[in-house]
Amino acid sequence: VSLKHAILGFIELMPLSGYDLSKMFHASVNFYWPATHPQIYRTLKRLLEDGMVTSEIVEQTDVPDKKIYSITELGRNELAEWVSSQPELTNMRHPFLVQIAFANLLETPQIIALFEAYAEKLRARLDRYHGDQQRQQLEFARSEKERFLWNLILANGISAFECELKWAERAIEGLKAISPA
Amino acid sequence: VSLKHAILGFIELMPLSGYDLSKMFHASVNFYWPATHPQIYRTLKRLLEDGMVTSEIVEQTDVPDKKIYSITELGRNELAEWVSSQPELTNMRHPFLVQIAFANLLETPQIIALFEAYAEKLRARLDRYHGDQQRQQLEFARSEKERFLWNLILANGISAFECELKWAERAIEGLKAISPA
DNA sequence: TGCGCCATGTAACATGTTACATGATTAT
DNA sequence: ATAATCATGTAACATGTTACATGGCGCA
Numbered sequence: 001v002s003l004k005h006a007i008l009g010f011i012e013l014m015p016l017s018g019y020d021l022s023k024m025f026h027a028s029v030n031f032y033w034p035a036t037h038p039q040i041y042r043t044l045k046r047l048l049e050d051g052m053v054t055s056e057i058v059e060q061t062d063v064p065d066k067k068i069y070s071i072t073e074l075g076r077n078e079l080a081e082w083v084s085s086q087p088e089l090t091n092m093r094h095p096f097l098v099q100i101a102f103a104n105l106l107e108t109p110q111i112i113a114l115f116e117a118y119a120e121k122l123r124a125r126l127d128r129y130h131g132d133q134q135r136q137q138l139e140f141a142r143s144e145k146e147r148f149l150w151n152l153i154l155a156n157g158i159s160a161f162e163c164e165l166k167w168a169e170r171a172i173e174g175l176k177a178i179s180p181a
Numbered sequence: 182v183s184l185k186h187a188i189l190g191f192i193e194l195m196p197l198s199g200y201d202l203s204k205m206f207h208a209s210v211n212f213y214w215p216a217t218h219p220q221i222y223r224t225l226k227r228l229l230e231d232g233m234v235t236s237e238i239v240e241q242t243d244v245p246d247k248k249i250y251s252i253t254e255l256g257r258n259e260l261a262e263w264v265s266s267q268p269e270l271t272n273m274r275h276p277f278l279v280q281i282a283f284a285n286l287l288e289t290p291q292i293i294a295l296f297e298a299y300a301e302k303l304r305a306r307l308d309r310y311h312g313d314q315q316r317q318q319l320e321f322a323r324s325e326k327e328r329f330l331w332n333l334i335l336a337n338g339i340s341a342f343e344c345e346l347k348w349a350e351r352a353i354e355g356l357k358a359i360s361p362a
Numbered sequence: 363t364g365c366g367c368c369a370t371g372t373a374a375c376a377t378g379t380t381a382c383a384t385g386a387t388t389a390t
Numbered sequence: 391a392t393a394a395t396c397a398t399g400t401a402a403c404a405t406g407t408t409a410c411a412t413g414g415c416g417c418a
Contacts, residue, residue, distance in 0.1 A: 002276050003405080009283030019369050029282065032275035039406060041371060062415065064369040083284050084291060087277045087299040089306060094213035094271045095183050097334050101210065102190030103264050104327040110265060111330070118268040125270060146285040148359065149292070152352050153278050156345075163344035164337075171333050178329065184377080200397050220378060222399060243387065245397040 003043055004052075006033055008071060008079040011053060013140065015070040018044055028137045031129075031157055044069060052078055108179040112172055119168040126161050129154065184224055185233075187214055189252060189260040192234060194321070196251040199225055209318045212310075212338055225250060233259055289360040293353055300349040303342055310339050 010016060010024055021044075022037045047053045052075030058066045071079070096118055103111050128134070134154055141147035191197055191205055202225075203218045228234045233256035239247045252260070277299055284292050309315070315335055322328035 001404090002274075002279055005283070006279050009279070012283070017369080018371090029279060032273050032278045034272060034274075034406090036407065037370090038372080038408085042405095045371095060368090063367090064414070066369070079283065080286055083280055083286060084295070085280075087280060087295055087302065089299075089302050090273055090275045090277065091215060092213050092271055092273060093183075093215075094337075096268045096271065097213045097337060098183055098187050098190070098210060099264055099266075099268060100330050101334055102186070102193070102260065103330055104324065105261055105264060108326065114265070114268055118270075121268065121270050143285065145289065145359070148355070149281050149284055152348075152355070153282055156275075156278060156348050159344055159348050160341065163340055167333075167337050167340050174329070174333070178326070182376090198397080199399090215378090217379065218398090219380085219400080223377095226399095241396090244395090245386070247397070 002082075003033070003035055003039060004047065005079060005082045006035070007040065007043055007047065008052060008075050009083075011069055011071045012076065012079060013142070015056075015068045017066040017068050019066070027133065031125075032153075047075065050074075108175055112175045112179065115168050115172050115175065119165060119172070122161055122165040122168060126158065126165065129158050129161065183263075184214070184216055184220060185228065186260060186263045187216070188221065188224055188228065189233060189256050190264075192250055192252045193257065193260055194323070196237075196249045198239075198247040198249050200247070208314065212306075213334075228256065231255075289356055293356045293360065296349050296353045296356065300346060300353070303346040303349060307339065307342050307346065310335065310342065 006025075006029060007021060010021055016024070018037065018041050021040050022035070025033070025035045025040070044053065044055075048055055048069070051072060053069045053071055055067050055069050058068050060066060099114065100111075103114065106114075138147055138150050138154075141150055187206075187210060188202060191202055197205070199218065199222045202221050203216070206214070206216045206221070225234065225236075229236055229250070232253060234250045234252055236248050236250050239249050241247060280295065281292075284295065287295075315338075319328055319331050319335075322331055
């Protein structure tokens with residue numbers, strides 16, 4: 001339901017092409033709302049049909065032409081309505097937990113190795129959160145309030161992954177305690 | 182990729198019908214791997230075609246017949262392989278963060294209200310984690326190791342939601358500080 | 363010569379959701 | 391009566407992924 005609204009949200013910031021949107025998704029919300037380019041183009045097509053956006057072809061020299069989308073009054077209303085609607089809990093798909101749920105077949109050292117590989121991935125993700133790529137997005141904020149909100153989102157990712165990492169590290173300790181050293 | 186493996190994992194515990202599986206998903210892994218019954222029946226059909234499971238109709242009096250699925254050698258291999266494969270990071274869809282990312286249109290008190298509604302939902306979810314429904318599942322554990330793993334999974338949910346709740350509460354504090362009281 | 367960026371899209375497939383469809387039994 | 395539980399499934403739709411398709415420019 002919500003890719004549509006994320007796209008409207010970006011276009012509300014400024015008129016954008018599908019390609020721009022794709023880059024923005026990858027540079028910013030990708031961690032909590034991934035979107036690939038076919039999905040974006042398809043959704044833009046639908047938004048256009050529904051009159052939520054308008055498109056305009058901008059000719060460019062040297063590089064291919066762009067199709068720039070702008071938000072309409074209807075789109076702005078839709079976005080405003082969605083933004084103020086009741087928040088939903090993330091419905092996670094957590095493949096690692098499923099894996100662990102059925103890991104009884106494995107030897108404890110193997111399970112420890114799984115947790116260690118998982119912790120490593122979490123650390124890599126945390127590094128990316130701490131990297132400046134994320135912070136650069138904050139520059140586009142149009143107000144103090146917006147910057148504050150975007151900082152909250154960043155903080156959410158960091159705290160969630162730190163929490164997950166702590167859990168994994170505690171799990172490793174616990175598993176080592178029951179494993180024949 | 183992984184509903185298939187979750188189903189194999191359950192059937193490996195004991196032979197089960199689609200209906201049983203549906204109940205087990207709702208009672209246990211639902212928070213980190215939701216599955217609806219059409220999905221389960223469809224996946225069972227495919228697993229049967231692929232020779233990962235066999236089915237047997239069990240006639241019952243008073244209640245409708247059951248179609249009980251059992252795991253095959255092939256299915257057990259597939260499961261074993263998957264369980265020991267490289268763990269993947271959860272790729273979240275976090276609609277609330279998207280909502281907040283574009284909440285600049287709203288007045289600060291409205292944003293606070295959103296966070297409060299969100300925090301309320303988190304608390305409700307935590308209550309369910311602390312409820313005994315989750316703990317009852319632990320009874321089915323076939324070994325100390327399995328019980329330990331299942332406890333880890335429970336702990337993961339609790340710590341993740343507690344962390345998220347703390348984040349939301351801190352956010353509310355921060356927003357109140359910048360709002361005209 | 364080949365890779366990567368720019369820029370658009372489609373096709374096929376996989377996965378997930380909601381609604382439809384049936385029908386008996388048991389408890390309120 | 392009516393709702394809930396048992397038990398199976400299909401159909402239609404929405405969403406997400408991977409691969410295919412095109413084509414120019416600039417850089418190494």
